[in-house]
Amino acid sequence: GIQVEQSPPDLILQEGANSTLRCNFSDSVNxxxxxxxxxxxxxxxxxxxxxxxxxxxxLSATTVATERYSLLYxxxxxxxxxxxxxxxxxSGTSYGKLxxxxxxxxxVHP
Amino acid sequence: DARVTQTPRHKxxxxxxxxxxxxxxxxxxxxxxxxxxxxxxxxxxxAYFRNRAPLDDSGMPKDRFSAEMPDATLATLKIQPSExxxxxVYFCASGYREDTQYFGPGTRLTVL
Numbered sequence: 001g002i003q004v005e006q007s008p009p010d011l012i013l014q015e016g017a018n019s020t021l022r023c024n025f026s027d028s029v030n031x032x033x034x035x036x037x038x039x040x041x042x043x044x045x046x047x048x049x050x051x052x053x054x055x056x057x058x059l060s061a062t063t064v065a066t067e068r069y070s071l072l073y074x075x076x077x078x079x080x081x082x083x084x085x086x087x088x089x090x091s092g093t094s095y096g097k098l099x100x101x102x103x104x105x106x107x108v109h110p
Numbered sequence: 111d112a113r114v115t116q117t118p119r120h121k122x123x124x125x126x127x128x129x130x131x132x133x134x135x136x137x138x139x140x141x142x143x144x145x146x147x148x149x150x151x152x153x154x155x156x157a158y159f160r161n162r163a164p165l166d167d168s169g170m171p172k173d174r175f176s177a178e179m180p181d182a183t184l185a186t187l188k189i190q191p192s193e194x195x196x197x198x199v200y201f202c203a204s205g206y207r208e209d210t211q212y213f214g215p216g217t218r219l220t221v222l
Contacts, residue, residue, distance in 0.1 A: 030208050041199060043213040086153065096141055096208055097166065100153040 002027045002091040006101035013077050013108050021072040021104045023087030031090035032063050033098065034072050038083045046072070046085075077108045112136045114214035116202050122220045128190040131217045133202030134183055142185045143203040143211060144177055153201075159185065160207075192221045 003026040013019055023032075034046040047054050047061040049070065054061050058077075063070040074081055084105050088098040115134045123129055135142045143158040146169075157167035157177040167177060174193070179185045189196055199218050205211040 031210075033210060035213075041218070042215055043201065045210060045212060048210040088153075090208060096143075096160070096205070096211075097155050097158065098143070098145075098153075098203075098211060099155075102152055 002029070002089060002099050004087060004089055004099055004101035006085075006087055006104050008104060009102070010105045011107070013106070015077060015079060015108055015110050017077050017108075018073070018075045019077060019106070021074070021085055021087075021106075023070040023072070023089075023101055025068050025070075025087075025089050027068075027091050029065065029068075029089040029091055031096075031098070032070055033088050034061055034070070035086040035088065036081075036083050037086060037103070043086070074106075077106075079108045079110055082106055082108045112212075114202055114204050114212055116200075116214040116217050118217060119215060120218045120220075122222065123192055124222050125193055126191040127221075128188065129192050129196075129219060129221075131187045131200055131202075131219075133185040133187075133204075133214060135185065135202070135204030136212060137183075139204035139206050139212075141205045141207065141211075142179060143205075144185070144187050145201040145203065145213075147199045147201065147216075148197075156187070156200075189219075192219075194221045197221050 005024045036044045051065045060073045084103040088100045144156040156169045162179040199216045202214045203211040
């Protein structure tokens with residue numbers, strides 16, 4: 001099946017710093033989503049982005065499908081950005097099944 | 111604000127007991143997924159349905175797990191008998207075909 005690798009595994013920032021999270025995937029995808037899992041365990045949709053670039057406030061994402069990677073940018077980070085960020089993909093043959101990466105644990109200190 | 115709802119949010123039970131988790135997908139979504147999250151395995155798919163028909167349940171231990179959609183507004187995941195290794199957070203998600211999947215708050219299951 002498709003492999004999803006996220007980097008870095010851990011990231012520690014001071015409030016106000018910027019960061020880039022990366023997601024590499026091993027096959028073509030029909031769907032790519034970025035999620036934030038907050039400290040209470042809730043999985044929050046950030047982006048549905050199988051290709052192209054999207055922005056939502058301080059967050060933006062870019063997927064280059066031909067090169068099989070996606071990037072999540074967080075600018076001016078806040079303590080509330082802390083948590084785990086997951087990339088998940090649906091490959092061409094998996095009929096909607098999301099395969100998740102192992103996540104990036106982000107800690108933002110005040 | 112449409113959301114996926116799950117009940118119960120927390121469940122503590124003893125080994126051997128039956129556990130039933132329920133999910134109400136977002137109205138209009140035709141695809142429902144069950145995922146499990148553990149520290150060791152991360153997030154993994156257990157089963158999913160499209161238009162209430164099971165499409166794939168290869169991620170479930172068949173001897174003890176069962177998933178059903180008795181109607182378009184209810185999906186259930188049952189474990190019988192439960193074992194300590196089933197302790198995890200179980201998420202339900204819904205979507206429309208290949209589009210964005212929206213996750214419920216999860217059921218945190220502890221089997222003693």
